Amino acid sequence: MKFGFFDDTNREYVITNPKTPYPWINYLGNHDFFSLISNTGGGYSFYKDAKFRRLTRFRYNNVPVDDGGKYFYINDNGTIWSPGWKPVKTPLDEYTCRHGLGYTKIKGAKNGLEAEVTSIIPLHEWCEVQKVSLKNTTSQSRKFKLFSMVEWALWNAQDDMTNFQRNFSTGEVEIQDSTIYHKTEYKERRNHFAFYHVNVPVQGFDTDRETFVGLYNSFGDPEAVLEGKARNSVAHGWSPIASHFLEIELAPGASKDLVFMLGYVENPQDEKWESKNVINKTRAIQMMAKYDTAAKVDAAVIEMKHYWNNLLAAFQLDHEDEKLNRMVNIWNQYQCMVTFNFSRSASYFESGIGRGMGFRDSNQDLIGFVHQVPERARERILDIAATQFEDGSCYHQYQPLTKRGNAEIGGNFNDDPMWLILSTTQYIKETGDFSILDEMVPFDNDESKAKTHFEHLKLSFDHVVNHLGPHKLPLIGRADWNDCLNLNCFSNNPNESFQTTENQEGGVAESLMIAGLFVTYGKEYIKLCKYLGKKDEAARAEKHVAEMIEAVKQHGWDGEWYLRAYDFYGKKIGSHENEEGKIFIESQGWCSMAGIGMEEGYVEKSMNSVKERLDTKYGIVLNNPAFTRYYIEYGEISTYPPGYKENAGIFCHNNPWIMIGETMIGRGDAAFDYYKKITPAYLEDRSELHKVEPYVYCQMIAGKDAFKPGEGKNSWLSGTAAWNFYTITQYILGIQSDYDGILIDPCIPKDWKSYTVNRIFRGTKYVITIQNPSSVSKGVKEIILDGKKIEGKVIPLIKSDKKVNVQVTMG
């Protein structure tokens, strides 16, 4: 069952039924100011940091889910409704929610009155603007009342939802004209305030939640709205809100646009006040003036569309499969950018109070957006590298506001450092900017301890080399990519977190996933060293990589697939000898990508075993058989019920590793088949089961052992986005960025006849058409570049302002 449709021309997903199986959301904001918005107008906003600068409240675990947002209420002579259906839930005559790239339009209609709310965070602004377009489509003149409502968060989201002994007394507002200013804690340590404004005179306002809603009512039936009259309340403590009250009259056929603005302002210390205890509002008023007409908002929407057209232009596919086009051209790229902007910090599932930016997550995210915003990718890489320590280890996460490592979360996830090689080499391949390697980058943010970025890469590589276990395989540390494989944890205390609790010394538990990762990016490191003319370093690294390959062949091969790990006692995990967890996806993916034992047929066998034991209708499960009891020596992985999350769930992030593995042995049909199983546009028809948005990937789909196989959870902010984009574009469609140009190496289903990719690479537009006349999956027979045949598979760099035509024939 569908709940809407794709409008590819406008690059929107259009929801036509507000009762989606879960809130289907969008993310607004690009740099500093961010909002989440659901298809019924729920959501929240923050400035830079979802924990420390939360502007509006959102309640997790709420009943009903997704209550609280930026709401509008219409009281049309006693008929009360909201344009987004919620929170009032009066049935509407018409409802659509258009989630677009960087904006959302929600429209409702009731009894001939239409209300459309366009929400956008204009580029580079610290505000969200909402254009509310009201229209009377009847032949009678209409008089009705409109109320807005947002609920302020008292800045620190964690404190806001826990420290009630203080928070019930601190809330403060100021009201001037049509603007409600939220200034809790402004008089002491904060130099920032927020405001909610509308561009016309109001007939009233409310700023105290209890007065507006009523103690025994809800957002769905606020007393002031029911009564049709604002109470002009001024909040003192409790829960401050901002609500505007407007009486509106529309002649037959007439319409009216209003512009609301939720803004954030920082004042310099000596410019805080206009007079005693009265905020200096100059900056707020300047901000309001920028969007004081509907035309200015429309212009911001157009600017946003241009912005996205430009970003997306770097990779555009023309294929006969429209679902593939819309994922590659629009939604997957969009999700990659959103994930870059938010990392994992704030979503409908991550409350934004615990997680900062993950070291491994942010490095991996980069491979999904580096072609869109290379300069920001560069900055991100250097920020991440600055949280590394002198021995190559690193903080697992860092806070976006301070860019400092998060000591509470700690480190010792031994896969972390290697991902820096992935992000950096991808960045250089995309841009050709080797200068990043010469940047001086501090350790633990301490400028006095800085080395070049290249040295950071070397330390990343050596961190693995310096942490080998008894089989000369990488020690796992706290965990590898699989956060829940906690082999040194031994937790029997329900009050501690698997992720942060003290680990045993160990020195035995080893990871085959890190081994594969090390060989894959070790080879990249070697390639880079050679490119830079660092022959000795390349030779030194080659020796370590060769030793690792040997160690995997000797101690990491189980006969039909790669082992997953050795535990604290040196016992195998992911072996046919195990009763449960006989085979795991991660080591199959990474050791195959690394090509370990290719000649001996290991890669093919590993892929066949995945097909046989891990593949399902809904995607590839993480391990099999699922764990059915708690293994204290394995940790969190065995705490999840079978079929969920890291215990045999379909963890979408790692499925592309198998797709790439399949492309290593030329099996394009298998690779694309796996791709389609988890790619949301292909799942749209079964949205009632998949549950989450059909336009973005989710973290996990319940596996075959679960109660409801095929049910998706935790959409949007997931490494899944970057890995799928990287895999489909570089390994299946085969358009790979490389140091000297674009490497063409498709691995496709045999029945694909042709497709075209428009790729802007280092400033030049390449139009690459791939023809497959002999119905093969892999193999490039000929490349014609602007009419001339070239040798090899790399399209050289061409400086040209004309389009470069590339004809590729497979065979």
Ligand code: BGC
């Ligand atoms: C989850 C992981 C997550 C980790 C850290 C675990 O409970 O299962 O997916 O990475 O917590 O947040």
Ligand code: NOJ
């Ligand atoms: C989610 C985390 O963000 C990511 O870092 C981790 O690799 C996966 N979970 C798997 O555990």
